[in-house]
Amino acid sequence: MLRIGICDDESRARDALRHTLEHLLRNFDGQVFYEFSSGEGLVQWTGKHRGEMDLLFLDVELKGISGLQAAQLIRQQDSGLMIVFVTGYADFVFDGYAVQAMDYLVKPVKEEKLGQVIKRARELLDHRRPQTYLVHNSDGIFRIAKRDILYFYSDRRLVKLVTEGREYAFYGKLDEVEKQLANGFVRIHQRYLVRAEAVQRVERNTVTIGGACLPISRALRQSAMMALAQAMIGEDSWE
Structure with a gap:
């Protein structure tokens, strides 16, 4: 199971990304999606739900605290969450190194590139599996x-x-x-x-x-x- 978060303050952008992700993952068993419209809401949720999300697609240009600021706060609580920044500007790419971003996607997100990210995320989870314990409740x-x-x-x-x-x-x-x-x-x-x-x-x-x-x-x-x-x-x- 892959548990995916999408944080973007534009509902159409969230819907479009989720639709593409659902299409890419249609042949895999089980996905859970969490959606957030603000960096503040995302940080508050992750602080209370550490370990419940595997992969986060995070818009850089959020209203309020930015995606980069949100990622910095999240990293103080969770070093294992895979973070992929989504942005309309390639200039932000180098800022992601400070928060160990897994990748950057430039809007509009191409399905082929998104597929590559999903493949890497699944491989990384498989690699981590022996070092983790899975709890269902x-x-x-x-x-x-x-x-x-x-x-x-x-x-x-x-x-x-x-x-x-x-x-x-x-x-x-x-x-x-x-x-x-x-x-x-x-x-x-x-x-x-x-x-x-x-x-x-x-x-x-x-x-x-x-x-x-x-x-x-x-x-x-x-x-x-x-x-x-x-x-x-x-x-x-x-x-």
């Missing part, structure tokens, strides 16, 4: 970079993924999550699975991670201690 679909995960914990029928700024809850079993993640994550308790490199302190019965003190169960103490020690001296990796 009632709020949407999230691709969480493994390096941003602190730990998982089970809560009845739910599993909760914890990052520095947010929790993501989804239905599942911690045993299944552990099998999916394999290297770099250590089971310390029936209810807790931690990313080894995020652990800040290890004591006999607890680990400290992200400011939280989590218990190490007696049954898993030996295996957990060994796995955490190996990770700390660089013999293991989550990648």
Whole structure:
């Protein structure tokens, strides 16, 4: 699934770009589109929905804050979002390097060029897939970079993924999550699975991670201690 954002203050421009994108992606399974009419609205949304968008087509000449300003603010929150600037002027091309823009499209956008961008975006997502964990819940679909995960914990029928700024809850079993993640994550308790490199302190019965003190169960103490020690001296990796 490719989750695409379109930000342009002209509704006709948004409609035209979405129509072309839908045509290009007609043979692929699943797309989600998010549309924004202002840079302010885009920045506010991305601040609350990190990880919910893969690719953003961003008009440079927006009313209010410009597309470039919006991209700078977004980059403070999300380094992984693929940003493609859309502009009527080629002069803006070099400004995009500061925010790691994936590409520039000059209006009117040509379908062939847009197709090339989509191809690159899909290839990049395929490349990133082993380094991300996919969460499905009632709020949407999230691709969480493994390096941003602190730990998982089970809560009845739910599993909760914890990052520095947010929790993501989804239905599942911690045993299944552990099998999916394999290297770099250590089971310390029936209810807790931690990313080894995020652990800040290890004591006999607890680990400290992200400011939280989590218990190490007696049954898993030996295996957990060994796995955490190996990770700390660089013999293991989550990648």
